[in-house]
């Protein structure tokens with residue numbers, strides 16, 4: 001199948017918001033694909049070069065890509081900026097400048113149309129290039145790919161390379177489309193998608209074997225599973241109410257979540273975003289290999305960095321361990337980490353996800369060897385719970401997790417089975433969409449950040465802050481922002497939405513300054529959340545809800561103080 005058919009489909013998705021229509025056209029399209037095409041096509045439609053569990057990455061920076069777009073289109077960069085301003089999307093801007101290419105350049109281009117499989121092969125080739133001289137070679141391949149693309153194809157190639165599709169067609173809808181395409185109940189498709197970790201592979205199995213292909217799937221060791229997520233609780237009172245008066249409370253450690261897979265002594269570790277981080281954590285690998293009393297397991301735990309005083313170090317230190325590719329031995333010594341296990345999803349050929357929490361925890365204790373579990377109590381007593389929360393905070397941790405005793409493990413689901421309890425409620429995960437150079441000492445640094453909430457497929461600004469980061473972090477952030485800069489407007493640099501930050505604030509106020517009509521009061525960045533994806537950033541609906549609940553709270557407290 002030609003790549004053109006795929007991009008035309010994406011284009012039609014972009015133009016409709018009707019879920020049912022979208023699902024219908026994608027289902028028809030999927031039916032027309034061959035077995036080999038189906039996974040690559042699905043990955044690309046979801047804005048990925050490869051399946052989700054696949055460790056390969058393209059490693060093509062926006063700086064490189066934008067240079068190629070500039071070279072190929074031959075237009076001056078101001079034209080790109082205008083195109084970007086009118087569309088708000090780098091893919092669409094690329095299409096516009098490609099349409100303005102000189103006719104001479106265009107005529108050279110379309111000898112042979114690109115096919116879906118050919119695009120995949122070129123992307124594989126780009127990902128495989130490593131080491132010295134690979135940057136130039138990658139650049140050449142991207143250039144060849146884009147030079148063969150029509151303007152519309154270029155729009156989507158750029159989106160795939162930067163990993164942002166924005167057609168509004170997310171994984172959940174893709175599951176529905178696969179279900180419809182192959183007449184298989186949605187719940188079976190969803191279950192298979194959760195187990196294999198990739199809807200593209202599920203579609204392939206459905207195409208090849210029909211329903212039988214996905215019915216007997218089990219967990220696969222070394223295939224990461226979406227983590228179960230927690231909802232923020234308003235307080236311990238709510239937790240007891242929702243969990244039927246009794247719950248398990250665990251320390252919420254301020255570290256990084258890892259999923260550990262082990263089979264016959266081979267260990268692989270995945271981050272919360274399901275990237276393979278095994279190489280960054282050789283100490284954890286040998287710890288697990290030495291302690292875990294089982295041949296095949298999938299475990300979850302939190303890794304924290306420990307300072308000389310025995311207290312947890314700030315999260316940024318730990319992230320240095322995770323980002324490390326060189327000199328791992330030195331950094332392993334410099335930033336010692338500790339692992340605390342908190343769940344088990346699979347043991348020796350058996351899935352544990354339907355087993356109640358309390359039994360999973362007991363099983364975990366049996367197999368953990370000398371690896372500690374997160375500190376835990378089971379209680380129905382509010383005073384005891386409050387004392388436990390206080391001790392967690394006093395020991396330098398973030399707060400508590402409350403886990404319903406009879407709850408299954410629900411991969412990828414954020415529900416009321418798990419609550420997080422933090423003493424400060426006013427935190428949001430937001431995305432940096434622009435930054436300004438500072439003043440005085442900071443005049444060379446991008447130190448004032450525009451913070452945006454997710455708004456459908458785009459981002460809406462709700463505040464700005466220059467507070468929270470250290471000088472070193474600002475310098476590093478400046479580098480990162482420059483590498484994803486799209487254009488400059490005086491002192492301000494507009495960037496690709498890539499970086500998620502956790503922001504603390506005092507209040508959400510009404511404000512005419514931003515289109516959202518809201519702004520954060522006293523916002524400050526608490527940490528850079530490289531462990532979170534853009535999809536995990538908070539939405540504008542959440543912000544609006546909090547804004548509205550502030551009035552309810554204020555009304556309630558003034559009501560309570562009056563009565």
Ligand code: AMP
Nearest residue numbers: 250251252253256257302342374401420
């Ligand atoms: P958040 O990232 O704020 O949504 O909070 C959930 C995160 O808390 C999880 O993804 C884990 O990384 C972390 N966490 C820390 N301690 C625990 C625990 N005892 N159980 C589960 N998650 C934990």
